[in-house]
Amino acid sequence: MIEAKGLTKRFGDKLAVDQLSFEVRPGFVTGFLGPNGSGKSTTMRMIMGLDYANAGDARVNGHHYHDLRWPLREVGALLEARAIHPGRSARKHLLMMAAANRIARRRVDEVLDVVGLTDVANQRVGKFSLGMGQRLGIAAALLGDPGVLLFDEPINGLDPDGIRWVRLLLKSLAQEGRTVFVSSHLMSEMALTADEVVIIGKGRLIVQIAIDELLAQSSRRSVRVSSPDLASLRSALDGVGATTSVEDDGSLTVRGKDHREIGTLAAQRSIVLYELTPQSESLEEAFMDLTESSVEYTGSPSASPQQLKETER
Amino acid sequence: MTSTPATLNYEKPTPGGRYSLWDLMRSEWLKLSSVRSTFWTLGLTVIIGLGVSAIASSVTRSHWSSQSASSRASFDPTSLSLTGVFVAQLIIGVLGVMVMSGEYGTGTIRATLSAAPRRPLVLLAKVAVFGAVALVVALVTSFLAFFIGQTLLSAPAVHATLSTPGALREVVGTGLFIGLIGIFSLGLATIIRHTAGAISTFVAILLVVPNILRAFPNSVFNDAIRYFPSRIGAAFLSSNQGPPRNAFSPWIGLLVMAAYTVALLILGAMVMVRRDA
Ligand SMILES: Nc1ncnc2c1ncn2[C@@H]1O[C@H](COP(=O)(O)OP(=O)(O)OP(=O)(O)O)[C@@H](O)[C@H]1O
Ligand SMILES: [Mg+2]
Numbered sequence: 001m002i003e004a005k006g007l008t009k010r011f012g013d014k015l016a017v018d019q020l021s022f023e024v025r026p027g028f029v030t031g032f033l034g035p036n037g038s039g040k041s042t043t044m045r046m047i048m049g050l051d052y053a054n055a056g057d058a059r060v061n062g063h064h065y066h067d068l069r070w071p072l073r074e075v076g077a078l079l080e081a082r083a084i085h086p087g088r089s090a091r092k093h094l095l096m097m098a099a100a101n102r103i104a105r106r107r108v109d110e111v112l113d114v115v116g117l118t119d120v121a122n123q124r125v126g127k128f129s130l131g132m133g134q135r136l137g138i139a140a141a142l143l144g145d146p147g148v149l150l151f152d153e154p155i156n157g158l159d160p161d162g163i164r165w166v167r168l169l170l171k172s173l174a175q176e177g178r179t180v181f182v183s184s185h186l187m188s189e190m191a192l193t194a195d196e197v198v199i200i201g202k203g204r205l206i207v208q209i210a211i212d213e214l215l216a217q218s219s220r221r222s223v224r225v226s227s228p229d230l231a232s233l234r235s236a237l238d239g240v241g242a243t244t245s246v247e248d249d250g251s252l253t254v255r256g257k258d259h260r261e262i263g264t265l266a267a268q269r270s271i272v273l274y275e276l277t278p279q280s281e282s283l284e285e286a287f288m289d290l291t292e293s294s295v296e297y298t299g300s301p302s303a304s305p306q307q308l309k310e311t312e313r
Numbered sequence: 314m315t316s317t318p319a320t321l322n323y324e325k326p327t328p329g330g331r332y333s334l335w336d337l338m339r340s341e342w343l344k345l346s347s348v349r350s351t352f353w354t355l356g357l358t359v360i361i362g363l364g365v366s367a368i369a370s371s372v373t374r375s376h377w378s379s380q381s382a383s384s385r386a387s388f389d390p391t392s393l394s395l396t397g398v399f400v401a402q403l404i405i406g407v408l409g410v411m412v413m414s415g416e417y418g419t420g421t422i423r424a425t426l427s428a429a430p431r432r433p434l435v436l437l438a439k440v441a442v443f444g445a446v447a448l449v450v451a452l453v454t455s456f457l458a459f460f461i462g463q464t465l466l467s468a469p470a471v472h473a474t475l476s477t478p479g480a481l482r483e484v485v486g487t488g489l490f491i492g493l494i495g496i497f498s499l500g501l502a503t504i505i506r507h508t509a510g511a512i513s514t515f516v517a518i519l520l521v522v523p524n525i526l527r528a529f530p531n532s533v534f535n536d537a538i539r540y541f542p543s544r545i546g547a548a549f550l551s552s553n554q555g556p557p558r559n560a561f562s563p564w565i566g567l568l569v570m571a572a573y574t575v576a577l578l579i580l581g582a583m584v585m586v587r588r589d590a
Contacts, residue, residue: 045590048423050590052589065430066431069327070328071427071429072428073327075427083422083424084421086419087349088347093424096343099339100337100339100429101336102332102336140424145325147324176323177323178323
């Protein structure tokens with residue numbers, strides 16, 4: 001469980017994180033989404049007690065990070081920038097972390113195995129590729145077998161196999177009942193991995209929402225339809241409250257009704273359909289919409305907690 | 314429609330107690346012993362400490378017959394044999410800086426503080442481990458340099474033994490002083506964080522500022538110079554002539570040096586606690 005309440009961070013004049021409140025619950029993968037520079041990494045560093053908040057409060061399992069008795073056994077983190085001495089071997093890096101929290105040496109070999117670095121464990125980290133460094137960071141996060149995990153852009157530098165592996169890892173960690181908080185600026189990636197997303201823009205909470213709900217709510221969600229009888233189809237759809245627009249290629253873009261409803265409607269009216277395609281990029285568009293409009297929330301600080309409540313499952 | 318919430322909450326027993334200074338000292342030991350630069354710099358400290366001392370001693374021995382009677386009379390074989398150890402203080406200082414600045418430069422500090430968020434305790438563990446290593450290496454180098462130097466100062470040159478009045482004090486004092494210099498520079502790096510900046514500051518305090526001071530009127534120079542590490546260190550190298558003028562006596566000087574170091578470390582701990590990592 002991670003709780004942020006009114007987290008605020010200033011770097012000079014720059015307000016990097018602005019009264020950010022959210023909760024990350026155990027048993028789910030919670031995505032942390034926002035455009036570049038929206039304050040994701042800063043928020044994670046504040047949760048880890050590395051950066052200090054100017055105002056507000058972050059707690060892990062009900063405690064401030066500073067007060068954890070065995071931090072690595074409760075929280076594991078892969079932070080954005082590589083944080084490993086290039087002259088040290090992967091094993092030695094993990095061993096020195098393990099020693100600090102009295103974690104058994106055998107656990108070091110276990111996590112090296114989990115991330116697939118056993119063969120290069122004694123090589124200097126400086127020689128590692130970006131992906132190998134990322135895997136070592138994940139090994140470090142798993143070291144204390146913690147119930148709370150933070151990953152800042154974990155798929156950075158990974159190949160497609162690696163990306164798939166991280167996706168499965170995140171899900172299985174959540175299935176074990178752990179709290180998994182993972183940042184990304186790709187909505188499409190989060191749609192595949194996360195159960196829920198915390199979306200921020202310019203350091204402010206835009207919305208915390210279940211992925212499914214986001215999909216359903218998205219007004220921009222559209223379906224591409226083509227039919228030899230476009231006129232009848234349009235009037236039928238207009239009649240049930242959908243909005244339609246004709247594209248250059250003669251197909252119809254329908255919003256407000258999903259592909260099932262459209263197909264059913266067409267069958268009832270005996271209208272022939274050649275194509276009925278839900279437009280998958282709409283999720284990314286929905287995200288763009290949300291983050292673009294983040295300025296709208298400037299005037300109403302009460303918007304955020306209220307939205308939180310509304311989207312609670 | 315939401316995905317099925319998992320009801321399972323990840324619970325596992327954690328041992329009682331809390332991470333301790335001892336755990337962090339073990340971690341620091343692993344850090345220090347797992348990078349090559351530690352061995353290079355410590356090796357170089359010993360090699361320079363012994364090498365320069367050996368050269369100085371043999372050169373003196375070979376020119377012995379051409380020395381004036383007065384310089385023979387005031388000759389201190391112990392001091393001479395410790396020359397190299399004083400040169401080596403620069404290297405041990407660089408290592409002291411890197412032990413701390415390396416954490417910030419490479420980002421390891423984030424791993425360190427994730428494991429141990431109580432920052433003063435981390436600093437204490439670092440000082441304990443590096444300080445012990447620095448003091449041991451400095452003392453061993455000091456004794457070895459003394460023995461090698463005295464062996465090379467064969468007759469007709471005069472040489473000292475550990476029972477020569479003042480000799481043991483010079484050897485032990487020099488070792489302690491050089492070890493302290495290492496901890497002093499670690500303290501500097503805790504405040505400055507950047508390797509280059511911390512090393513420049515260290516060299517400035519050790520060598521540059523005392524020389525700039527010479528540009529001031531004598532009265533100012535004489536009053537101020539005693540407070541500089543270089544003069545404090547020099548006080549150890551003069552057993553048969555009394556301490557140099559305008560200097561603290563050796564042991565007082567060592568206390569002053571220790572006070573500087575403690576002050577830097579306290580300031581460093583404060584900076585560490587206040588600033589973002
Ligand atoms: N140490 C720092 N000093 C000054 N400004 C900073 C610092 N760290 C972050 N910032 C600023 O704070 C803002 C938020 O940065 P942050 O790295 O948290 O964003 P992010 O969401 O992680 O972005 P990205 O997706 O690019 O990783 C940015 O404008 C950044 O320039
Ligand atoms: Mg970031």
